[in-house]
Amino acid sequence: xDRAEVDTRIRSIxxxxxxxxxxxxxxTTFAGDLEFDxxxxxxxxxxxxxxxxxxxxxxxxxxxEKYGQLVDAVHDLVSS
Amino acid sequence: MSEGIMQADQLPELTGNTPDxxxxxxxxxxxxxxxxxxxxxxxxxxxxxKVLSPTRAICNGRDTILLGTYNYMGMTFDPDVIDAGQRAxxxxxSGTTGSRVLNGTYxxxxxxxxxxxxxxxxxxxxxxxxxxxxxxxxxxTIAGKGDYVxxxxxxxxxxxxxCAMGNAEIVPFKHNDIVAMEKRLxxxxxxxxxxxxxxxxxxxxxxxxPLKEMVKVAKDNGAMVLVDExxxxxxxxxxxxxxxxxxxxxxxxxxxxxxxSKSVGTVGGFCVSNHPxxxxxxxxxxxxxxxxxxxxxxVATAATxxxxxxxxxxxxxxxxxxxxxxxxxLTELGFKLGTDEPQSAIVAVIMPDLEKGAAMWSALLTExxxxxxxxxxxxxxxxxxxRCSLCALHSDEEVETILGMFERAGKMVGII
Numbered sequence: 001x002d003r004a005e006v007d008t009r010i011r012s013i014x015x016x017x018x019x020x021x022x023x024x025x026x027x028t029t030f031a032g033d034l035e036f037d038x039x040x041x042x043x044x045x046x047x048x049x050x051x052x053x054x055x056x057x058x059x060x061x062x063x064x065e066k067y068g069q070l071v072d073a074v075h076d077l078v079s080s
Numbered sequence: 081m082s083e084g085i086m087q088a089d090q091l092p093e094l095t096g097n098t099p100d101x102x103x104x105x106x107x108x109x110x111x112x113x114x115x116x117x118x119x120x121x122x123x124x125x126x127x128x129x130k131v132l133s134p135t136r137a138i139c140n141g142r143d144t145i146l147l148g149t150y151n152y153m154g155m156t157f158d159p160d161v162i163d164a165g166q167r168a169x170x171x172x173x174s175g176t177t178g179s180r181v182l183n184g185t186y187x188x189x190x191x192x193x194x195x196x197x198x199x200x201x202x203x204x205x206x207x208x209x210x211x212x213x214x215x216x217x218x219x220x221t222i223a224g225k226g227d228y229v230x231x232x233x234x235x236x237x238x239x240x241x242x243c244a245m246g247n248a249e250i251v252p253f254k255h256n257d258i259v260a261m262e263k264r265l266x267x268x269x270x271x272x273x274x275x276x277x278x279x280x281x282x283x284x285x286x287x288x289x290p291l292k293e294m295v296k297v298a299k300d301n302g303a304m305v306l307v308d309e310x311x312x313x314x315x316x317x318x319x320x321x322x323x324x325x326x327x328x329x330x331x332x333x334x335x336x337x338x339x340x341s342k343s344v345g346t347v348g349g350f351c352v353s354n355h356p357x358x359x360x361x362x363x364x365x366x367x368x369x370x371x372x373x374x375x376x377x378x379v380a381t382a383a384t385x386x387x388x389x390x391x392x393x394x395x396x397x398x399x400x401x402x403x404x405x406x407x408x409x410l411t412e413l414g415f416k417l418g419t420d421e422p423q424s425a426i427v428a429v430i431m432p433d434l435e436k437g438a439a440m441w442s443a444l445l446t447e448x449x450x451x452x453x454x455x456x457x458x459x460x461x462x463x464x465x466x467r468c469s470l471c472a473l474h475s476d477e478e479v480e481t482i483l484g485m486f487e488r489a490g491k492m493v494g495i496i
Contacts, residue, residue, distance in 0.1 A: 039461065042233055046254060055267045057228070057249035 006052075006075045010067075013047050026068030052078050089113075111434075118435060120442035123453040133157055134345075134473050139450055147468045147482060148452035152425045153314045153395055154473035155345030155385045165346075168380035175375045180207075181362060184373030192379040195386040196350055200321055200336060204358040207350050207379065209371050211310055211339030212238040214349030217367035218306065218335060219277065220246035227273035230264050230298075232256065232289070234282050234460045236308065248275070255282070255460065258293050265301040274303035280323030281311035284459050284467070285418030286426030288316075291327040299332055306335040314343030314389040315396055315425055315472075340382045343389060348374050348382055395472035399425055402470045402479050409483040414496040418465065428454075429466040429486075436493060437464035443489035449482060 014024065017040060022033050030036045036044065045056055048070075054077040056064075064070050089109045116122055121140065130138040134154035135146050155161055168188055178184035189207055196205035208214040219242030223229045227248040231239060234255040243250045251268075253260040261276070268274055276298040278289050291307065298305045309322035317325030320343075324333050334355060340348035351361070362368060374382075400422075407422035410429060418428030431437030434455050441453040444466070452467040459465055474482075490496040 037462075038457070042252065042254075046260065049267070050263065053267065055228075055249075055251055055264060057251050058243075059249055 001075070001078050003071060003075045006078065007071050009051060010048065010071055010074065013051060014044070014067075017044050024067055026066065026071075028067040029065050030067070030070075031065070048074060054078060115434070115438055118438070120438045121445060123438055123441050126445075126450070131156075135471050135478065137450070139445065142445070142448055144445070144448050144450050145474075145478060145482060145485075146450050147470070147474075148450050149471070150311070150342040150469045151345060151471050152311075152399060152469065153343040153345070153385075153389060153392060154471045155343065155388070158345070158385065158388065160388065161345065161381045161384045164384040165377040165381040169375075169377040172376035174377075176373045178372060179369055180373045181369050186373075186376055186379070188376045188379040188383065189373060192348075192383040192386070193350075195383040196352055199319075199386050199390055200352045201330070202336070202352040203354045205350060205352045206358070206361055206365075206368065207348060207374065207382075208368055209349070209374055210347060211337070211341060211349035212241075213367040213371065214337050214339070214351050215239050215308060216242045216245060217365040218337060218351050218361070219243060219275070220367075221361065221365045222304075223248035223273070223275045227275065228268045229275045229277060230261060230268075230303065231277040232261075232279065232282075234284065235277060235279065236283065236310070237458070239277055239279075239308065248273075256287070256289055258290060258297060261294060262297045262301070265298065265303060268301075274298075274301065276303045276305045278305065278307050279311075280307055280309040280316065281424040281426065283311050283426060284454060284463075284465060285428045286311075286422075286424045286467075287419050288312075288323055288423045291323050291329055295324075295327070295329040295332050304334040305332065306337060307333050308337045310337070310339045310342055311424060311426065313338050314392065315399055320389050320392065320396060340378075340385075344382050344385045346378050346381045346385070348378060392472075399470060399472040401476075402472070402474050403427065405476070405479050406468060406470060406482065409479070410486060413483065413487050413490065415486065415490065425470045427468045427470070429468065431464040431466060432495065434464045436495060437466060440489055440493045440495060441466060443492050444485060447485040447489055449485045449489075 018034060049056055052074055064073055126139055128137045128139050134151045134156050137144055137146055172186055176184040192207055193205040208217060215238035223246050225247040228251055229243055229248045230251045232255055233252045251264050253264050278294055281288055295305055307324050312322040314320040316323050324330050335351055335353045337351050340346045403422040403425050406427050410417060416430040431440060437453060444451055454465040454467050456462040
């Protein structure tokens, strides 16, 4: 799966969580721009994990602040 | 006497460019200020001036029924327990001044571990200075780099802190969701060590885990299983061994973690296990090694209490009766509860928001009833809860009195 496809699929998952309709770029931050609290993060991560059949551990989540970093991380997980 | 603790924190004036390390707490300070400004008594600085029994105390000058102390089996004033503590205090002194692995293991610590082994029918028992340290120590020590800890998202702070202190990969799943847990277990890379961490009773809503199914799924996927039975010991299961016993999975669980600060009625924590190498934990588990052991009087009261809990069938029955009556009574009054049916000795009353919750808490205290006010982030789904924990020594009449108090306070605050 190439990075563009990962990006497309994450964009459709993020939509219902993007309550304020923020325009999403590679640099959009989850805590700051999207205002995700810890419960939202948990639900959002669970959906991504199920969509791509991967584990994004909390240790990995701590390294991911921006949208682009999430796409990279998932792309790495599905490619390995 | 310092008056410092009686005053609300003040937001400081910033001077120059020196960052104040406390500025990260400003939101919490504001929240507390606003709460106190609404005129309620501070829910987080209650003082019990006198404790009359496991169910009664003088709180802020008022005779108060205790319905939020986790003193499930009412062992705190048991004459045999008090007597054992007094004798140990006189014979062995007020404290051990040392670690369990150096000068801090007395005869009483051994006897306490013997009582636990017998209580659970397990080979090994290890007593920690608190329940918090038991979770902190066992989880951070057995799950190392490259291992995976799979845990329920609503786990207690001590479990999360044990995860944070260790080096394993941490993978949470949705509360009590068997399928979500199984999916995550199946995705763990082959060859990695796996630890599933569950609780028998979850203390916020008082709900029970589907341990029969969950333990099977964990075992089928090659994981070791740790169950925290803090809120079920002494009460749930034929012999009071907890939800693992009630669910018939005692033999499949690798570690049970528990505490002395609830049903046992003192303070301390423990882990019991049948793992053949378990004893090595005493040398490698830092929260066990690098702290002083429990005072002799505490382990003596714990051992005596644990032995009495083995056969406390009548008390267990009465506690179930109390839980069922409080649950049905509050439901009839129109309160929203954490579970549809009583599952444990905790009945959680869901409040519309923190303000109403604090007002209700305060109104109940004025009526002469103490319950726990639980608020985010300790609660699931950002709920504000009034947590009621029943005691086997609450009389039938007391439970009716409690319901009357809830009715009056609820109407006054406008919740029912």
